[in-house]
Amino acid sequence: MIRLQGIERVFRVGGETVHALRAIDLQIGAGEYLSIMGPSGSGKSTLLNIIGLLDRPNAGRYLLDGRDVTDLSDDEQARVRREKIGFVFQFFHLVPRLSAAQNIELPMMLAGIAPEARRERIARLLADYGLESRAAHRPDQLSGGQCQRVAIARAMAMQPGVILADEPTGNLDRHSGKEVMALLEGVHRAGGTVAVVTHDPEIGARAARRLRMIDGAIEGDERS
Amino acid sequence: MRAADLLEFAWRVVRGYRSRTLLILLAMGIGVAAVIAVSSIGEGARLYIVNQFGSLGTNLVIVLPGRSETAGAMPGVLIGRTPRDLTLDDALALKRSPAVRRLAPLIVGAGDARAGARSREAPVLGSTAELMDIRHMVLAQGRFLPEGDPRLAQPVCVIGAKLATELFGPRPVLGEWLRIGDWRFRIVGVLAAQGQSLGFNTDEIVIVPVAAAQALFDTEALFRILVEAKSRELIAPAQSDIEEILRERHEGKRDVTVITQDAVLATFDRILRALTLAVGGLAAISLAVAGILIMNVMLISVTQRRGEIGLLRALGATGPQIRLAFFTEAVLLALGGATLGLVVGKLGQVAIGQIYPEIPFTPPWWALIAAPATAIVTAVLFSVAPARRAARLDPVQALSKR
Numbered sequence: 001m002i003r004l005q006g007i008e009r010v011f012r013v014g015g016e017t018v019h020a021l022r023a024i025d026l027q028i029g030a031g032e033y034l035s036i037m038g039p040s041g042s043g044k045s046t047l048l049n050i051i052g053l054l055d056r057p058n059a060g061r062y063l064l065d066g067r068d069v070t071d072l073s074d075d076e077q078a079r080v081r082r083e084k085i086g087f088v089f090q091f092f093h094l095v096p097r098l099s100a101a102q103n104i105e106l107p108m109m110l111a112g113i114a115p116e117a118r119r120e121r122i123a124r125l126l127a128d129y130g131l132e133s134r135a136a137h138r139p140d141q142l143s144g145g146q147c148q149r150v151a152i153a154r155a156m157a158m159q160p161g162v163i164l165a166d167e168p169t170g171n172l173d174r175h176s177g178k179e180v181m182a183l184l185e186g187v188h189r190a191g192g193t194v195a196v197v198t199h200d201p202e203i204g205a206r207a208a209r210r211l212r213m214i215d216g217a218i219e220g221d222e223r224s
Numbered sequence: 225m226r227a228a229d230l231l232e233f234a235w236r237v238v239r240g241y242r243s244r245t246l247l248i249l250l251a252m253g254i255g256v257a258a259v260i261a262v263s264s265i266g267e268g269a270r271l272y273i274v275n276q277f278g279s280l281g282t283n284l285v286i287v288l289p290g291r292s293e294t295a296g297a298m299p300g301v302l303i304g305r306t307p308r309d310l311t312l313d314d315a316l317a318l319k320r321s322p323a324v325r326r327l328a329p330l331i332v333g334a335g336d337a338r339a340g341a342r343s344r345e346a347p348v349l350g351s352t353a354e355l356m357d358i359r360h361m362v363l364a365q366g367r368f369l370p371e372g373d374p375r376l377a378q379p380v381c382v383i384g385a386k387l388a389t390e391l392f393g394p395r396p397v398l399g400e401w402l403r404i405g406d407w408r409f410r411i412v413g414v415l416a417a418q419g420q421s422l423g424f425n426t427d428e429i430v431i432v433p434v435a436a437a438q439a440l441f442d443t444e445a446l447f448r449i450l451v452e453a454k455s456r457e458l459i460a461p462a463q464s465d466i467e468e469i470l471r472e473r474h475e476g477k478r479d480v481t482v483i484t485q486d487a488v489l490a491t492f493d494r495i496l497r498a499l500t501l502a503v504g505g506l507a508a509i510s511l512a513v514a515g516i517l518i519m520n521v522m523l524i525s526v527t528q529r530r531g532e533i534g535l536l537r538a539l540g541a542t543g544p545q546i547r548l549a550f551f552t553e554a555v556l557l558a559l560g561g562a563t564l565g566l567v568v569g570k571l572g573q574v575a576i577g578q579i580y581p582e583i584p585f586t587p588p589w590w591a592l593i594a595a596p597a598t599a600i601v602t603a604v605l606f607s608v609a610p611a612r613r614a615a616r617l618d619p620v621q622a623l624s625k626r
Contacts, residue, residue: 054538054619075542082540093535093623097240107539109229154539 002028002051002162002193007060009046009216020046022216024060030161033188034195035207043216044197045166051195052085052164053077065161082111086155088184090167092147094139100150101126101135107157125153129183145176152183162193169203181206225545234552238560244525245557248518252561252599253568255511259595260569260587262507265576266500268585270493275584277489281358283325284485285462287318287449287470291479308479309445310470312374312434317473318451321465323458328355329374330448331437335404337383337430339391346387347429348404350437358452361426366398366413369433377435381409385417386427404430407440459484504591508598514561515602518554522610526550526617533614534622543615550611551604558603562596569595 009021020043028034028051036044049055050062053069062070069080094103101122108118126132129149139147148168155163165184169177181196181203188194198204212220238245289310315329331350336343355361356368368382381402388397388411402409409432418426438444453462463482470480526533536546569587577585 049620052538054623075544078537078540078542081538087538089535089623091531093531093538095532095535097236102236106536109233110225110536110539110541110545112225112229115228158540 001030001063001065002026003063004050005061005063007047007050007057007062009043009050009055010058019216021050021057024216024218026211026218028193028195030193031188031191032193032209033185033207034193034209034211035204036195036197036211036213037199037201037204038213038219042213044213046216047213048164048166048195048197051162052087053081082107082158084160084162086158086160086163088148088151088155088163088165088168090170092139092144092151092171094147094150094154096139099136099138100131100142100146103139103150104154104157107154111158121157125157128156129153143176144172145179148172148176148180149183152180152187156187160192162195163187165194165196167197167199169198169200177203225548230548230552231556233549234556237553238556241525244521245560248514248521248557249561249564251514251517252511252558252603253564255507255514256562256565256595256599257569257572258507258510259504259598260566260591261572261576263500263504263591263595264569264573264585264587266496266503267588267591268577268583270496270500271584271586272582273492273496274489277485277492279360280485281360281450281452283453283456283459284358285451285453285459285466286483286485287451287466288447288481288483289445289479291481308474308477310449310480311444311446312438314470314473315446315449316374317469318449318466320469321462323453323462323465325452325454326354326358327449327451328352328358329434329446330355330450331434331441331443331445332447333437333441335430335440337387337391338403339400342391344387344390346384348437348440349429349431350434350440351431352434355431355450358450362416362418364414364416366411368413369431370412374433375435376433377439378433379407379409379436380412380433382413382415382431383411384415384425384427384429386425387430388414402430404432405440407436409436456486459486500588504594508595511595511598511602514599515606518557518603519606519610522550522554522607523613526610526614529614530617530622533617534619534624537617537619538623547611547615550614551607554603554607554611555600558600561603562599565599566592566596 004024004026007021007024008019011018011020024047036047038044046055050057057070060070061068064080064084069077072080095106098106104122104125105118108121126135129152131146131149131153134142134146139150142150163184168180168184172180184194184196185206196203196207204210208224210220210222211218287310289308312329315327318324318327328351333348334345335348337346351369352374353369353371361368364385366382370378370380383397383402391402392400397411397414400411402411415426432440451462451466453459463484466482467478467480471478533546573585573587
């Protein structure tokens with residue numbers, strides 16, 4: 001359950017003040033499938049970063065699962081992020097020197113989970129995302145679609161309630177993009193909250209709830 | 225994050241960036257190796273000198289005529305008088321001291337040693353039978369100077385190994401006559417080849433009884449008296465006894481200088497230790513340079529790995545975790561460099577040891593500890609800034625670059 005109240009985000013770019021987010025009020029229920037669309041610079045990614053606790057609002061409050069997380073310290077936010085939020089990025093952001101399995105292991109390593117438990121979970125994730133034969137491959141030996149599958153498996157490693165995907169298909173061909181969306185929708189069907197920022201209307205339309213942002217404000221909120 | 229995971233993560237970074245790792249290992253290794261090698265040379269020189277002094281004799285007290293004053297001009301010069309000579313009787317009187325085991329008066333001069341048609345300029349030492357034991361001399365053939373009254377000028381001599389071959393070639397030497405000036409000496413012994421000992425080559429000398437040397441050089445004055453104390457503890461009592469006896473004999477004037485081998489040795493020891501420390505310190509500067517290199521490389525690494533750092537933050541890494549990761553990396557590199565340096569330094573020391581086998585090159589214990597410790601400490605200190613910078617990166621900005 002995500003609840004944003006009066007969120008403002010202001011950037012100062014070379015003396016000019018840019019309002020990236022204006023008075024955002026938003027509530028996302030657990031298990032929702034949400035797409036965020038809008039032109040470049042409309043604040044989609046900033047909104048996603050604030051939900052993901054990577055960025056802090058200049059004003060407003062953010063409640064995650066009923067807890068006010070707005071004023072937590074960086075390190076406390078990091079811990080919340082580790083437990084509750086998984087990220088999927090446009091450019092995958094896999095660590096190039098680590099194998100697929102090791103990339104998936106990273107969040108569990110940071111959380112200090114015992115190696116035996118980690119091995120079990122990695123095996124299950126590799127199987128879930130069709131990567132068993134690619135476990136020992138490094139990112140440069142994987143296709144874009146495979147990389148994004150590794151990234152989703154990594155996002156799911158800590159079994160977070162929320163998956164935030166910023167243009168997850170932006171760097172993939174149509175076929176791989178569809179595969180990736182299918183996997184994210186699988187997460188949603190399993191009960192996870194999924195928020196996808198995208199330029200692609202076709203992909204945006206797949207979500208049950210579609211936000212439309214313009215100039216830092218939510219201009220449309222459709223449900224089907 | 226578990227310690228083992230932290231180590232493994234850092235290890236993969238170190239293995240992942242080969243050329244960077246090699247560069248740092250090289251810099252650190254050279255620094256540590258330089259400290260080890262340079263201090264080995266210093267320590268080797270120190271041990272060499274200590275050994276040389278040791279070969280001079282044990283528990284040695286040396287008496288020289290004249291007094292070395294620490295203040296004021298030489299009193300002898302002002303009063304218009306040279307210091308009083310040391311005589312053979314002075315030397316023999318020293319046997320009264322219970323702390324003295326044996327002593328050897330010494331006269332040194334140069335003479336023209338002749339045998340048949342061959343002739344050679346050689347240092348001539350006048351002394352007594354006890355010189356052999358005091359100076360740890362070894363005979364190759366025959367015997368040393370005869371025991372007995374040192375005032376008796378027996379016409380015998382002992383010669384060095386090199387002098388023997390130069391004058392007589394392969395012919396037997398014992399029993400032959402050796403002429404020095406107007407005097408003839410029968411050769412009763414030949415010294416074993418020992419080589420250089422503190423600039424004094426015993427292979428080329430002639431040793432005659434002290435009374436014969438007095439006659440040969442027409443002087444009563446002794447050059448030195450070498451005294452051996454009964455034990456290390458008795459060196460100081462022997463020294464004060466000697467000073468007392470000679471003062472009595474010289475009408476209450478303290479006109480001799482008594483030095484102990486220990487004092488001279490201790491001075492050399494101190495000087496060379498200081499020198500080794502200083503040179504080792506200079507070499508340690510290269511370690512500081514290596515530390516700065518580590519900092520540079522780590523800073524570049526932080527910039528290059530912005531995306532990775534942003535990702536780690538997004539995956540829930542806290543600031544301290546990221547700091548620790550970079551820190552561990554630096555320590556791993558430093559440990560590797562220090563180990564490499566120890567091995568290379570040791571190999572270098574063995575290599576110079578092969579070239580100069582007479583000098584006992586060996587790294588002093590403090591260098592073996594200080595060099596790698598300095599390497600690791602500098603690496604840790606210099607990795608603080610990069611690690612902090614990494615931990616402070618804004619995750620959104622870090623992730624925005626590909």
